Amino acid sequence: MTIIACPHCGKKNRVGPRPEGVPRCGNCHNLLPWIVEAAPETFDAEIAASVPVLVDFWAPWCGPCRMVSPAVEAHARNRPGELKVVKLNVDTAPDIGARYQAMSIPLLVLIRGGQEVDRMVGAVPERQLRDWLDRTLAAAA
Template sequence: MSNVTEVNAANFDSMLAGELPVLVDFWAPWCGPCRMLSPVVDELAGELEGKVTVVKCNVDENQDLAMRFGVMSIPTVVLLKDGAEAMRSVGAVPKPKLKADIEANL
């Protein structure tokens, strides 16, 4: 299984400092669509290893990060390149679409 890091306000900016783009999965434990999307994000982390760093952000525990990125609905997946948003996907989208959107913006 791939290495997906749980981020919070303390370690988020250090994750952005890496060389790879960062894919952030904004989610919450009570969110049904988030639970559907979570294994997809985990699979993509393995498939895109070496191309992108995948992290998950629990919006209940990190409301400041959710506000910083304007997350209004979850799940929201945001691809950050050089600290700037390159792609955003809202809702439980099918894996092929999410992967294509990510790869198109790497």
Template sequence: MTAIQEVTATNLDDVLNSPKPVLVDFWAPWCGPCRMVSPVVDEVASEMADVIAVAKCNVDENEEIALKYGVMSIPTLIIFRDGTEIGRLVGALPKEKLVEEINRVI
């Protein structure tokens, strides 16, 4: 399985400035829809590792990061390229929709 990085205030810039586009899953442990999306994100991390890096950001532990990117509802999945947001999906969604969005923006 491909390693999924945990985003923190300490490593945020390093994660977002990856040579590949980065999908960041903003989530919380108490969020039911987040738990539904998590296996989908894990599958995408494994299957698309050659084209996209994947990271997760626990919004309870990193409120300042969630605020910085305007995350008002979770799960929120944001795709970054060179530190800039290029795509965003909010809510529980099927794998096909996530893959479609990734392919559309990268």
């Protein structure tokens, strides 16, 4: 269960994994930015969503990961109801990292309908990330 503060009214909302629909604020009913941190036991449930899922494979010791993370989260905040961001610490989930062949981090994997659509490896400027995401989301639609 993730707590997401509504950017419109400030109300804190509990949001769990859901394969259908998108999270809305329980108070003002506006769409919420969908950003969650997955644990190994919740990862598969978190990537099952009705919107594309951007998985951010990262580690706390990774400087480039810390540089990319704010831009990734900003894209989720700018696309409520259109994109879910799932952050996965590869140090705590090596089996999932191996399943997705996360040999280098940061690694961003876009998943739609449970299938990988595209991936981006390494820290890139925000504009390049936005262009990749726009192009990939349009192709996945």
